[in-house]
Amino acid sequence: xxxxxxxxxxxxxxxxxxxxxxxxxxxxxxxxxxxxxxxxxxxxxxxxxxxxxxxxxxxxxxxxxxxxxxxxxxxxxxxxxxxxxxxxxxxxxxxxxxxxxxxxxxxxxxxxxxxxxxxxxxxxxxxxxxxxxxxxxxxxxxxxxxxxxxxxxxxxxxxxxxxxxxxxxxxxxxxxxxxxxxxxxxxxxxxxxxxxxxxxxxxxxxxxxxxxxxxxxxxxxxxxxxxxxxxxxxxxxxxxxxxxxxxxxxxxxxxxxxxxxxxxxxxxxxxxxxxxxxxxxx
Amino acid sequence: xxxxxxxxxxxxxxxxxxxxxxxxxxxxxxxxxxxxxxxxxxxxxxxxxxxxxxxxxxxxxxxxxxxxxxxxxxxxxxxxxxxxxxxxxxxxxxxxxxxxxxxxxxxxxxxxxxxxxxxxxxxxxxxxxxxxxxxxxxxxxxxxxxxxxxxxxxxxxxxxxxxxxxxx
Numbered sequence: 433x434x435x436x437x438x439x440x441x442x443x444x445x446x447x448x449x450x451x452x453x454x455x456x457x458x459x460x461x462x463x464x465x466x467x468x469x470x471x472x473x474x475x476x477x478x479x480x481x482x483x484x485x486x487x488x489x490x491x492x493x494x495x496x497x498x499x500x501x502x503x504x505x506x507x508x509x510x511x512x513x514x515x516x517x518x519x520x521x522x523x524x525x526x527x528x529x530x531x532x533x534x535x536x537x538x539x540x541x542x543x544x545x546x547x548x549x550x551x552x553x554x555x556x557x558x559x560x561x562x563x564x565x566x567x568x569x570x571x572x573x574x575x576x577x578x579x580x581x582x583x584x585x586x587x588x589x590x591x592x593x594x595x596x597x598x599x600x601x602x603x604x605x606x607x608x609x610x611x612x613x614x615x616x617x618x619x620x621x622x623x624x625x626x627x628x629x630x631x632x633x634x635x636x637x638x639x640x641x642x643x644x645x646x647x648x649x650x651x652x653x654x655x656x657x658x659x660x661x662x663x664x665x666x667x668x669x670x671x672x673x674x675x676x677x678x679x680x681x682x683x684x685x686x687x688x689x690x691x692x693x694x695x696x697x698x699x700x701x702x703x704x705x706x707x708x709x710x711x712x713x714x
Numbered sequence: 715x716x717x718x719x720x721x722x723x724x725x726x727x728x729x730x731x732x733x734x735x736x737x738x739x740x741x742x743x744x745x746x747x748x749x750x751x752x753x754x755x756x757x758x759x760x761x762x763x764x765x766x767x768x769x770x771x772x773x774x775x776x777x778x779x780x781x782x783x784x785x786x787x788x789x790x791x792x793x794x795x796x797x798x799x800x801x802x803x804x805x806x807x808x809x810x811x812x813x814x815x816x817x818x819x820x821x822x823x824x825x826x827x828x829x830x831x832x833x834x835x836x837x838x839x840x841x842x843x844x845x846x847x848x849x850x851x852x853x854x855x856x857x858x859x860x861x862x863x864x865x866x867x868x869x870x871x872x873x874x875x876x877x878x879x880x881x882x
């Protein structure tokens with residue numbers, strides 16, 4: 433007995449310093465295969481395809497579990513008094529969804545009517561002699577802001593300006609058959625004759641391509657101008673109709689040679705708001 | 715010399731029993747990883763694989779490491795073979811030194827598993843390239859959790875092995 437115990441102890445103590453029968457030669461084929469798969473996946477991304485195949489193959493299984501759960505719910509409900517109540521509730525929910533959709537459509541229609549009404553009011557103004565309405569179909573955002581509108585281009589000339597329900601928004605950039613592109617008032621090289629409301633001083637505003645910002649050109653150092661002064665279109669030059677708000681004076685600074693003022697006007701036009709645009713000519 | 719440690723009776727059933735335990739652990743791991751949505755998760759499949767590599771190195775081979783490695787790769791949508799390579803090297807290492815690992819105390823084994831888990835997670839983070847602000851905290855947390863959970867996994871699998879494998 434003692435001899436047996438002694439043998440077991442010596443085997444155990446030897447075992448700690450031995451290694452298993454696993455050799456590198458057994459590991460290498462598996463590593464080689466895995467590396468091939470890794471390279472294939474890296475180059476051809478087969479992993480995603482395999483995953484989608486797996487999902488497609490096992491989708492009936494997940495559907496079975498879902499539909500069986502639904503079926504058992506329906507069966508248990510059928511034999512209870514709640515069944516009618518639940519079906520009524522489902523019916524009402526469906527009706528509610530439909531009504532909500534109709535409400536949404538009506539809300540949209542109301543907004544559109546309000547917009548059209550505002551635009552129609554512009555056409556009644558004595559300052560506007562010709563106008564054509566168009567629908568916004570495409571908007572591209574800053575830095576190259578443009579609105580594409582669908583309209584009757586036969587009556588449109590490049591001198592026209594664009595009005596939305598919020599006021600003056602831009603000028604015509606390009607005319608295509610049945611389609612016009614509008615650029616904002618603050619686009620580069622746009623000059624707008626303006627009027628400072630508080631002092632009735634005529635000025636020229638220039639766009640420099642900075643979003644929502646216009647600059648007053650050649651304003652003398654001693655000019656009477658304050659921050660928050662409102663600037664309107666003067667109607668001079670015949671391109672822009674008179675009396676439309678352009679913006680509010682936001683920043684006044686003196687140029688390096690101290691002879692002129694550098695005035696920054698924040699444009700009040702909301703370039704990409706609304707769904708309709710009125711193209712007008714004074 | 716070490717053949718006496720590994721009985722190869724009823725090889726097929728033992729082989730598939732090992733596969734079934736790894737499969738259920740794999741499902742649990744997938745469920746847990748989906749449930750918590752962390753960048754680092756508890757590698758239960760790896761820990762079960764380590765156990766079987768230590769307990770029955772002759773029966774397990776490298777096939778299960780490859781199969782479930784690929785399954786985890788597909789599940790996590792990472793490069794196919796990332797888990798497999800790690801599983802293969804860890805399996806090799808464990809099977810090679812299983813005598814020494816078996817002779818360790820449970821605390822020492824937990825420490826060994828924690829180190830393996832840490833290395834495995836670091837490699838996976840590089841494969842996944844998911845570097846979040848909390849990744850180090852998650853990494854440490856999961857390593858500590860792996861060390862704490864190891865005795866439980868060891869105990870459960872040992873009981874299962876005694877009940878089902880040896881009675882075959």
